Amino acid sequence: xxxxxxxxxxxxxxxxxxxxxxxxxxxxxxxxxxxxxxxxxxxxxxxxxxxxxxxxxxxxxxxxxxxxxxxxxxxxxxxxxxxxxxxxxxxxxxxxxxxxxxxxxxxxxxxxxxxxxxxxxxxxxxxxxxxxxxxxxxxxxxxxxxxxxxxxxx
Amino acid sequence: xxxxxxxxxxxxxxxxxxxxxxxxxxxxxxxxxxxxxxxxxxxxxxxxxxxxxxxxxxxxxxxxxxxxxxxxxxxxxxxxxxxxxxxxxxxxxxxxxxxxxxxxxxxxxxxxxxxxxxxxxxxxxxxxxxxxxxxxxxxxxxxxxxxxxxxxxxxxxxxxxxxxxxxxxxxxxxxxxxxxxxxxxxxxxxxxxxxxxxxxxxxxxxxxxxxxxxxxxxxxxxxxxxxxxxxxxxxxxxxxxxxxxxxxxxxxxxxxxxxxxxxxxxxxxxxxxxxxxxxxxxxxxxxxxxxxxxxxxxxxxxxxxxxxxxxxxxxxxxxxxxxxxxxxxxxxxxxxxxxxxxxxxxxxxxxxxxxxxxxxxxxxxxxxxxxxxxxxxxxxxxxxxxxxxxxxxxxxxxxxxxxxxxxxxxxxxxxxxxxxxxxxxxxxxxxxxxxxxxxxxxxxxxxxxxxxxxxxxxxxxxxxxxxxxxxxxxxxxxxxxxxxxxxxxxxxxxxxxxxxxxxxxxxxxxxxxxxxxxxxxxxxxxxxxxxxxxxxxxxxxxxxxxxxxxxxxxxxxxxxxxxxxxxxxxxxxxxxxxxxxxxxxxxxxxxxxxxxxxxxxxxxxxxxxxxxxxxxxxxxxxxxxxxxxxxxxxxxxxxxxxxxxxxxxxxxxxxxxxxxxxxxxxxxxxxxxxxxxxxxxxxxxxxxxxxxxxxxxxxxxxxxxxxxxxxxxxxxxxxxxxxxx
Numbered sequence: 001x002x003x004x005x006x007x008x009x010x011x012x013x014x015x016x017x018x019x020x021x022x023x024x025x026x027x028x029x030x031x032x033x034x035x036x037x038x039x040x041x042x043x044x045x046x047x048x049x050x051x052x053x054x055x056x057x058x059x060x061x062x063x064x065x066x067x068x069x070x071x072x073x074x075x076x077x078x079x080x081x082x083x084x085x086x087x088x089x090x091x092x093x094x095x096x097x098x099x100x101x102x103x104x105x106x107x108x109x110x111x112x113x114x115x116x117x118x119x120x121x122x123x124x125x126x127x128x129x130x131x132x133x134x135x136x137x138x139x140x141x142x143x144x145x146x147x148x149x150x151x152x153x154x
Numbered sequence: 155x156x157x158x159x160x161x162x163x164x165x166x167x168x169x170x171x172x173x174x175x176x177x178x179x180x181x182x183x184x185x186x187x188x189x190x191x192x193x194x195x196x197x198x199x200x201x202x203x204x205x206x207x208x209x210x211x212x213x214x215x216x217x218x219x220x221x222x223x224x225x226x227x228x229x230x231x232x233x234x235x236x237x238x239x240x241x242x243x244x245x246x247x248x249x250x251x252x253x254x255x256x257x258x259x260x261x262x263x264x265x266x267x268x269x270x271x272x273x274x275x276x277x278x279x280x281x282x283x284x285x286x287x288x289x290x291x292x293x294x295x296x297x298x299x300x301x302x303x304x305x306x307x308x309x310x311x312x313x314x315x316x317x318x319x320x321x322x323x324x325x326x327x328x329x330x331x332x333x334x335x336x337x338x339x340x341x342x343x344x345x346x347x348x349x350x351x352x353x354x355x356x357x358x359x360x361x362x363x364x365x366x367x368x369x370x371x372x373x374x375x376x377x378x379x380x381x382x383x384x385x386x387x388x389x390x391x392x393x394x395x396x397x398x399x400x401x402x403x404x405x406x407x408x409x410x411x412x413x414x415x416x417x418x419x420x421x422x423x424x425x426x427x428x429x430x431x432x433x434x435x436x437x438x439x440x441x442x443x444x445x446x447x448x449x450x451x452x453x454x455x456x457x458x459x460x461x462x463x464x465x466x467x468x469x470x471x472x473x474x475x476x477x478x479x480x481x482x483x484x485x486x487x488x489x490x491x492x493x494x495x496x497x498x499x500x501x502x503x504x505x506x507x508x509x510x511x512x513x514x515x516x517x518x519x520x521x522x523x524x525x526x527x528x529x530x531x532x533x534x535x536x537x538x539x540x541x542x543x544x545x546x547x548x549x550x551x552x553x554x555x556x557x558x559x560x561x562x563x564x565x566x567x568x569x570x571x572x573x574x575x576x577x578x579x580x581x582x583x584x585x586x587x588x589x590x591x592x593x594x595x596x597x598x599x600x601x602x603x604x605x606x607x608x609x610x611x612x613x614x615x616x617x618x619x620x621x622x623x624x625x626x627x628x629x630x631x632x633x634x635x636x637x638x639x640x641x642x643x644x645x646x647x648x649x650x651x652x653x654x655x656x657x658x659x660x661x662x663x664x665x666x667x668x669x670x671x672x673x674x675x676x677x678x679x680x681x682x683x684x685x686x687x688x689x690x691x692x693x694x695x696x697x698x699x700x701x702x703x704x705x706x707x708x709x710x711x712x713x714x715x716x717x718x719x720x721x722x723x724x725x726x727x728x729x730x731x732x733x734x735x736x737x738x739x740x741x742x743x744x745x746x747x748x749x750x751x752x753x754x755x756x757x758x759x760x761x762x763x764x765x766x767x768x769x770x771x772x773x774x775x776x777x778x779x780x781x782x783x784x785x786x787x788x789x790x791x792x793x794x795x796x797x798x799x800x801x802x803x804x805x806x807x808x809x810x811x812x813x814x815x816x817x818x819x820x821x822x823x824x825x826x827x828x829x830x831x832x833x834x835x836x837x838x839x840x841x842x843x844x845x846x847x848x849x850x851x852x853x854x855x856x857x858x859x860x861x862x863x864x865x866x867x868x869x870x871x872x873x874x875x876x877x878x879x
Contacts, residue, residue, distance in 0.1 A: 017181050017365040044334065080379050087373040088331050090366065100185060100370040102233050121229050128222045 006057055007079035008111035010103040010118060011086065013068040017098050027095040028065050035060045037092045038072070041085040054078040061152055062115070064145045066138055067122035069102075071115055071152070076106070108152055115149050156188025156240055157371035158396035160247065160273065160295070161326060161359035164192040164208055173219075177365045179211055179244075180219045185370040186230035189243035189400070191273055193361070197251040200260055206270035210244045234371065245400065247273035249297055252283040261291045273403050275324065281306035288316035294403050295357065297324040300343040301336045313350045322399055323347055325391075326361035327377055331369065345381050353387035357395045 013034070016026050027033070038060070042051045057075035064070070074082040086099045103114035123142050130138075162178055175192070182190050192208045217223055228238050248271040252258040261268065261276055268274050275295035278284035284306045287296050296316060298304070316323070325344050329336040348356065358378060362368045369377070375388035383391070 014181075014184075017177070017368065045337075080376060083373075083376050084380055087369055087377055088337075090331065096366045098181075098366070098369065099373070100230075101372055101376075118233075125222060125225050125229065128225060 005076040005106060006073050007076050008061070008105050008108055009072045009074065009079070009083065009086075009101055010105075010111060010115045011070050011072060011099050011101050012118070012122065013070065013092075014098040014100060015068065016096055027093050029063055029068055029070070029092065030065065031060050031063045033092050034063055034070055034072075037089050037097075038082070038086055041089045042082065045085050045088060046081055050081065054082050058082060062145075062149060064119060064142075066141060066145070067119050067126055069115065069119050069122060071111060071149075079104075112149055112152055116146060119146060119149065155393045156236055156397065157186060157234070157393050158189040158191070158243075158400065159187050159360050159392075160191040160245070160357060160396055160399070161193045161297075161324065161361045162190045163361055163363060164194050166194075174364060176211055176215050177219055178362060178368060180216045180223065181365045181368045183216065183223065183242055184220065184226045184230060185368065186227070186234040186236055187242075187371065188236060188240050189245065189396075191245035191247040191359075191400075193247045193249055193275070194271075195249045195251065195277070197253075199257065200250070200265070200267050202267065205267055206246050206248070208246045210246075230370075243400075245272040245403075247271060247275060247295075249275040249277050249295075250293075251277045251279060252287065252291075253279040255282055255286060258283050258286045258291055261293055269407065272407060273399070279305060284308075285312060288312040288321070289319075293321060294399055295322050295324050297326075298343075298347070300325065300340045300347075301329045302339065304343050304346075308346055308350050310350055313347075317351060317355045320355075320402070322355050322357045322395060323351060325356060325358050325378070325381070327358060327369070327374055328360050328362040328367040330377055330380075331367045332363075341380060348381050348383050353383050353391075355395065356383070356387070356391045357399060358388065358391045 013029055015029075038058075039051065039055075042054060042058075046054070054074060057073060057078070059073045060070060061073055062069075062071040072082070072086070083101065083104075086101075089097065089099055091097060102118050103111065105111045105114060119142075159182055162175065162182070164175060179190055192210075194206075194208060220226070231238050231240070248268065250257070250261060252261065258276070258278075261274065273295065274293045275297045276283075276287045276291055276293045277297045277299065278287045284296075287293065289312065313323075325347065329340045331337075358374055360368055360374075371392050372389075374392055375385060378388035378391065379385060
């Protein structure tokens with residue numbers, strides 16, 4: 001039997017909650033950004049040992065900057081710690097953010113289905129917000145991202 | 155189960171700060187919260203200036219901050235399992251900093267200033283104030299500032315006394331997120347509290363100064379794991395505990411001695427229309443003076459006692475938008491909307507008023523029940539959704555307590571829903587019926603019998619209003635009537651009424667809807683909660699098994715042995731457990747939901763019921779069995795949308811057999827739930843009045859059954875053995 005278990009968290013990042021109707025994204029979310037912010041948070045809250053023990057399985061698997069969705073993997077033992085650390089992240093590169101968990105699953109497959117659904121719904125919302133300025137490029141990128149989700153492996 | 159954040163700071167500062175609050179509330183809405191409470195802190199002596207003057211936010215102001223609120227709200231609510239149509243509620247809260255015992259003395263129930271707020275909290279600053287707060291003061295919440303070194307000790311006996319008095323301790327999480335030093339202090343101090351309270355009676359709120367420190371409900375629950383609070387308790391702390399708190403507080407505020415609802419009636423006919431806003435009878439737990447949003451449209455209504463007109467217009471808009479935004483449930487919404495016009499409600503209200511005029515109690519109850527179109531709408535829609543989509547989702551997260559709470563509020567709306575003449579939609583009728591049933595049950599548990607009885611006349615008054623078209627309405631009336639009559643006489647009358655109604659319903663609509671209506675009637679008629687529950691539960695389970703056929707058969711076969719109904723009563727109770735398992739197996743969402751609701755109700759009402767049952771059984775043998783039968787009958791038809799009469803014949807036969815078996819099994823302590831249910835259904839539809847045997851047995855056995863919950867399979871086998879034997 002598989003002794004080692006992981007937890008896959010699907011989160012959305014809410015940028016700049018205080019600003020009103022930010023038309024332009026203050027910060028672009030990338031894998032690197034998110035990883036750094038979360039690692040810093042773990043370090044501050046759980047210390048060196050906490051960071052070291054959770055770093056083994058910790059990985060940001062997928063980030064979509066248009067819909068601001070990310071998938072993060074953590075080991076089952078530490079996933080609650082990592083989740084708390086993520087909740088306590090206040091900013092990414094000087095832009096205040098809120099991480100909100102959408103789905104937590106034990107397998108990558110379940111996570112993929114949930115993430116696909118959330119991504120599509122969020123993209124619809126994004127289209128509403130952006131309105132007519134929606135570019136074909138964005139749609140293309142979305143397609144690329146959706147494919148990326150489908151290709152995720154653990 | 156909705157999530158609440160009971161501490162959104164409010165200050166009297168000039169307008170620039172108001173936008174912060176609006177942003178916060180927008181964020182809360184978006185993250186899926188169902189309600190917030192604006193918290194105002196005062197120190198020192200309370201004066202008349204401190205009366206509640208917190209303006210509630212309206213939907214337009216929130217939309218200003220985020221124009222696409224509805225879509226994101228809907229998205230998050232779906233993820234959290236909160237029904238989309240849950241209104242967003244706004245409450246007002248006052249936190250009094252108590253330093254000296256003299257200041258603390260002002261916090262009693264006689265203080266008029268406190269009455270203007272929905273929730274009252276005390277913030278003790280020293281040991282003596284804390285002692286008083288735990289033991290004597292009549293507050294809802296004890297809020298301790300954990301970000302500083304605690305000026306007093308949390309002693310175990312004091313904390314225990316506070317928990318017994320149903321006072322909740324509050325932990326705020328904004329400090330955890332904001333600052334590192336604060337974080338340290340909070341964790342150290344709050345951990346003490348969690349240790350002493352063992353995680354009970356705790357509510358979590360944000361006290362967030364800006365929208366940056368706001369977090370989603372599940373994230374907050376996880377943060378509490380840092381304080382050694384288990385995930386389950388943490389989730390309860392942001393949902394169930396808050397809801398209990400709010401319902402208690404609102405009840406204290408609006409009800410005199412927990413029975414009579416006091417409302418300020420605006421002058422003129424508009425008052426009726428306004429009543430729904432203030433008397434959210436359907437959902438009178440979290441009634442906020444500023445009602446929340448409706449469905450996806452999230453039209454927040456800022457109600458005040460004076461703005462009747464605004465309420466009306468808002469309501470109208472809500473319904474229209476509801477229709478637009480809810481395509482899948484569109485027909486229901488339309489029905490609701492057409493039926494739930496303010497104008498419509500008014501005649502109902504007047505009717506009710508007229509009927510209940512002579513009795514103060516009745517009036518109060520009636521007014522509650524009369525209105526709340528929005529509530530009605532919501533409940534109906536929720537119910538519809540429920541039935542059409544994933545009822546499990548809606549209910550799976552709810553505890554029995556929640557169910558109980560829901561039941562209680564539903565009671566009133568049921569009455570109202572019935573009264574409404576415009577519920578053309580069958581499903582609506584069913585939904586209302588179901589709601590009614592539920593509410594009825596809760597009503598029974600909570601309301602005084604007298605009140606219930608009074609309601610009966612009210613419903614009869616409403617009867618003439620309802621046209622033949624709306625079966626649900628007529629059924630409601632019957633149900634109300636039946637439920638209310640505690641005495642045997644009333645029961646008989648109810649039974650009689652029900653019988654013809656059911657038959658009449660059957661003839662009209664072979665559809666399952668008829669069954670539904672009959673169910674409701676039956677449910678109502680049951681005097682005791684347990685009876686109702688039993689009946690409901692079995693019927694649901696039965697539905698899963700013999701959905702279509704049974705429903706019709708029940709409706710069509712009024713003559714079922716009296717014995718069967720009685721048996722069912724007994725078997726219902728034990729069967730309930732099995733049924734629940736079965737229903738789950740069958741993925742019958744509806745039954746699950748109902749079961750859950752019922753179970754919750756049952757658990758709460760069982761002690762009451764047993765007592766009631768004993769008395770009732772002695773007095774009215776006839777009534778009890780009839781109710782059960784009726785209930786069962788109703789249950790079955792609900793599921794069947796396309797019942798056919800032919801199938802019923804087969805079932806009736808089976809039912810009779812099963813009924814007999816059931817009786818045998820009862821004695822052995824095992825009830826074949828499956829079999830019993832179809833039998834029950836049939837028997838119910840029949841003349842329940844005719845023969846009632848073993849009423850006494852019925853009352854005692856059910857409890858026993860509960861104690862010895864047998865697995866489904868075993869029961870089956872035993873049943874067969876009995877049959878063979």
